[in-house]
Amino acid sequence: xxxxxxxxxxxxxxxxxxxxxxxxxxxxxxxxxxxxxxxxxxxxxxxxxxxxxxxxxxxxxxxxxxxxxxxxxxxxxxxxxxxxxxxxxxxxxxxxxxxxxxxxxxxxxxxxxxxxxxxxxxxxxxxxxxxxxxxxxxxxxxxxxxxxxxxxxxxxxxxxxxxxxxxxxxxxxxxxxxxxxxxxxxxxxxxxxxxxxxxxxxxxxxxxxxxxxxxxxxxxxxxxxxxxxxxxxxxxxxxxxxxxxxxxxx
Numbered sequence: 001x002x003x004x005x006x007x008x009x010x011x012x013x014x015x016x017x018x019x020x021x022x023x024x025x026x027x028x029x030x031x032x033x034x035x036x037x038x039x040x041x042x043x044x045x046x047x048x049x050x051x052x053x054x055x056x057x058x059x060x061x062x063x064x065x066x067x068x069x070x071x072x073x074x075x076x077x078x079x080x081x082x083x084x085x086x087x088x089x090x091x092x093x094x095x096x097x098x099x100x101x102x103x104x105x106x107x108x109x110x111x112x113x114x115x116x117x118x119x120x121x122x123x124x125x126x127x128x129x130x131x132x133x134x135x136x137x138x139x140x141x142x143x144x145x146x147x148x149x150x151x152x153x154x155x156x157x158x159x160x161x162x163x164x165x166x167x168x169x170x171x172x173x174x175x176x177x178x179x180x181x182x183x184x185x186x187x188x189x190x191x192x193x194x195x196x197x198x199x200x201x202x203x204x205x206x207x208x209x210x211x212x213x214x215x216x217x218x219x220x221x222x223x224x225x226x227x228x229x230x231x232x233x234x235x236x237x238x239x240x241x242x243x244x245x246x247x248x249x250x
Contacts, residue, residue: 002134013061015092022059029098030054031069035247036080036090038106038193039213041240042068044233045077049244060093062086075247080104084130084169084196091197095204101149101250102208104197105243107215107231108165111179112188117230119214120160120239122153126210127166127187128195136203143198146207149250153209156246163188165212167195176222189214211246213239 019028035045045051050071057064058078063086069076076099080090091102108121127142134140142164144150154160166187168174174190182190194210201208215231 002131003136003138005138015060015089016096018061019059019093019096022057022064023055028055030067030094031074031076032099033075033101033103033247033250034094034099035075035077035243036087036094036102036104036197037077037240038080038082038087038104038191039236040079041236042077042079044237044240045244048241058093060086060089062089070244070248073248075244077244080193083192084132084167087193088132088196088200091200091208092204095206100206101247102197102201102206103149103153103243103247104194104208104210105239106191106193106210106212108189108191108212109174109216109218110189110214111218111220112163112183113220114161114163115188115214115217117214117217118235120157120242121165121189121212121214122150122157122160122162123165123189123194123210123212124150124162125164126195126198127164127182127185128199129166129168129170130192130196131169132196133199136200140199143195143202145198145209146201149207149209152249153211153246156249157211157242160211165189165191165194167191167193174218179218211239211243
């Protein structure tokens, strides 16, 4: 049993303790809004915005990285890592450093005939097949974004498709049968971070929403043309622009 409602003991290590240790006791309070990238693209943001380096080593537990802010705005941004554990490590650390809003931006594989490469999804519900959320909640079938952030994202991204997705830990077990079951639930795309970002943000009392770009479209049947990567720098730039404009509006 991963989650025990009767376990009221303290965590052996907390994000606050980790950040204090990594920063050698220095306090670093962040802007209220963070754009968390699960798709690369830092170079584009430096080209398009006037940015400032806040720290070379964002003090999460897994793989410290540079953290930047947008000059004159209450927005910071960083690479969120890959997979649910590192995503949650990032979210927990951002929260203890003062972040109140998280705009997660990433990529997903599409397995529904309604999707094309380059589509932007704003999922209203994300089914969870990742293990990290199981340590925060007893029931983990699906999670939703913050209502206000979701509505604002929908307004800022008029081309966005409000369709559900799923998050998984297993890249190589996205079988044809499993994707058919996901479609039956109403999910159209798969990534490795979103449900964990939404679940733990809710647990911590901060707001989160996600923009996902369809980077590749999976074959629907075993006899169809095989999977191929289709993401381009131009597509990456487009979704990052939407995410940053949304963050700057908060």
